[in-house]
Amino acid sequence: MALPLAAGLSPLTTPAAAQPEPAATAPAGATVQKAVWFTDRRVALWINSPSMGAPVQVQLLLARDWNTHPDARFPVLFMLDGLRATDDESGWTKEAGAADFFADKNVTVVLPVGGQSSFYSDWLQPNNGHNYKWETFLTKELPPLLESQWRATDVRGMEGLSMGGTAAMFLAARNPNFVKYAASYSGFLTTTTLGMPQAIQFAMRDAGGFDSTAMWGPPTSPEWEGHDPYALADKLKGISLYISSGSGAVGPFDQAAVIPGVSANFTGMGLEILSRLTSQNFVTKLGNLTIPAQVNYRPSGTHTWPYWDFEMRQSWPQAAAALGLDPGKASCQAGGSIAAVATANGWLGDCVTAEYQVNGGVAQDFRSGRVFYSPATGAHPVGGMIGGGYQAALGAVGLPTDDERPLPDGRGRFQAFQNGLLYWTPQTGAQVVRGAILDEWGRQGFERGPAGYPIAPEVKTPSRDGAVQAFENGPFYYSRKTGVHRLQGPIMGKYVELGYENSWLGFPAAEEVPLKDLGRFSGFEGGNIYWSPLSGAWAVRSGPIMDAWRDLGYENGKLGYPISDEFTVPGGFQQNFQAGFIVVRDGKPEVHGL
Structure with a gap:
């Protein structure tokens, strides 16, 4: 399925509502x-x-x-x-x-x-x-x-x-x-x-x-x-x-x-x-x-x-x-391209508002949805849960460029917009995917790829300049320096344990790679996380321990996989491996076999 890809990513957050600045304060905790x-x-x-x-x-x-x-x-x-x-x-x-x-x-x-x-x-x-x-x-x-x-x-x-x-x-x-x-x-x-x-x-x-x-x-x-x-x-x-x-x-x-x-x-x-x-x-x-x-x-x-x-x-x-309200319906009438779309999509029902300006085009509200129009994008209806997802995103994805479509798996539906796509399934709800995350997700096969469907909106990472979006089979992380990479399974679990991107690991810098004995590893700004069924998931920091382990052949060398994170010892720090350990004192690594 060929789909339009959005331009560069700027972090998208989904606020609780489309609303002006608060005029009152709710009770603490409400x-x-x-x-x-x-x-x-x-x-x-x-x-x-x-x-x-x-x-x-x-x-x-x-x-x-x-x-x-x-x-x-x-x-x-x-x-x-x-x-x-x-x-x-x-x-x-x-x-x-x-x-x-x-x-x-x-x-x-x-x-x-x-x-x-x-x-x-x-x-x-x-x-x-x-x-x-x-x-x-x-x-x-x-x-x-x-x-x-x-x-x-x-x-x-x-x-x-x-x-x-x-x-x-x-x-x-x-x-x-x-x-x-x-x-x-x-x-x-x-x-x-x-x-x-x-x-x-x-x-x-x-x-x-x-x-x-x-x-x-x-x-x-x-x-x-x-x-x-x-x-x-x-x-x-x-x-x-x-x-x-x-x-x-x-x-x-x-x-x-x-x-x-x-x-x-x-x-x-x-x-x-x-x-x-x-x-x-x-x-x-x-x-x-x-x-x-x-x-x-x-x-x-x-x-x-x-x-x-x-x-x-x-x-x-x-x-x-x-x-203090008029009990009757407001006067409205659909015209032009919007009227043609409304006539072709009877599910929209009758109009409830006149046309109004929005996102560089015009829109008109109907009983069961909206129709958007601009000369560049044409007229397209938006309704249901995808219409709700569009509202939650406050129009950040621009105007629709196509009608809502079913997906080949028979499970989901999607609609293309100027700056992204909206995907929906009964299990995941309606979610926007856009920018660099959309590009990478598309490269991996969209919803048919290993990530599956999006299950949450893209959000800015709280303490560092980047973004993350959760999918069924693991989140995609983005930063300008590292690009977009997905985490999953035990490696994701270890990343969570250490504090996400706020830890010394930083953002993911490479996709997960298979290793011997069914093992896996993912690269990060500050080191790697390794996992195998026998050893579990552990992080190795870039530096003297990583260098010494690399010189021995990583997991293929005599020490095998890591079985602990790095920890302090008198005069230095140490990390344990399946067949020994590496200790660093005065900046010099020492390799000890069992």
């Missing part, structure tokens, strides 16, 4: 551990939470104008999951169409991932292997980080389904001025009325084996009332409220049982009836307090995702108004 871009406007963050003492995954659906207005900041909408939240993805993207629906909305959607049976609250004690401190995380730790690194404003809304609907209401009430909008879809909006603590306990045991007493204590504990939307209703004044639930009867998205009007989803039917009853009680209290709310009691429907997807769409105009 940091982004890892960011994975799924598309150019959907990213998963693993955030170190000081309160939970563990990384928490949060996915962001970035605002429509994220790319077109790189200095703009956007309101945020938290979308909370249900009782059976999973650790891999929010139900709002897995079971509902949030990603597609919000693609043309100018709000950044925040999707906490995980938190099964948590009610997004701070628990009194750990339980079932989890230290839940969701309220602290969502209201204290996460917002400053979003504002400092992800161009968020302090204008917020919060909506959720089932357990998330309960939490949306009590979090809004417990945290004054935190949100301007709160919505409950099929939430349980009284938690302390007769039988509700027992019902919640049963549901939590069924969904993951959690104990509600670890959450809020026994039913008589004040923590139950302290998290009861009904008891906290008076604290919701001034917040735009939306409450909905079905009736539990068979609806358009339900399968009927043998009994007419009864759903085959008996659990979903019962939960929705409970939601309706508690929501009605809650709404009645809001009325008594003269707190307005938009209420949507559907005449049918059970406790299932299609109805919550419907409510997400139905409630959006109210959410948009509370957040």
